Amino acid sequence: MDNKADQPSSASLWLAFLAKGGTMKEIRKMDQSQLDAMYKVAYARFNSGQFRDALKVFRYLCLLDxxxxxxxxxxxxxxxELSQFAQAAATLxxxxxxxxxxxxxxxxxxKSFxxxxxxxxxxxxxxxxxxRASQSARWKDELQQAKKLISFVGNKLH
Incomplete structure (x- = not known):
């Protein structure tokens, strides 16, 4: 007689797979080039102000990898950009x-906070x-933005 209680559930197998670094992309046997193409679509939608469409594609990409x-x-x-600030903070x-x-x-x-x-x-x-921005000259613009915001936030705390 087959005892199903002794077998791991599909949920526990899935969690074990993810814990070892596995991704949905691997389970679905998707090539990275497919995800790269989807990323280009999401990026283009974002840059053209179509934030809802971009959100949907980015969310799907996050699920895949x-x-x-x-x-x-x-x-x-x-x-x-969609004013979902609490969700943005958690995602970021x-x-x-x-x-x-x-x-x-x-x-x-x-900025979300x-x-x-x-x-x-x-x-x-x-x-x-x-x-992080102080570690590389590549991030000089981000460093300037962060420093400006620090004084703004500091004024709000006092």
Missing amino acids: HTCYSYFLGLGLSQY AHAEKLDEKDPRASLMMA IEIERWPLAQKALAEAVL
């Missing part, structure tokens, strides 16, 4: 963990943005 910084950054920026917090050098997620997370007047969280995100 939950380890890709660019997908979560795009999703968070789309949420921000995840993005921040995926790339420890890029300051853009931290900076946009701070500013929009919802969560000043201590904005201050913390800005400190992280400055730390």
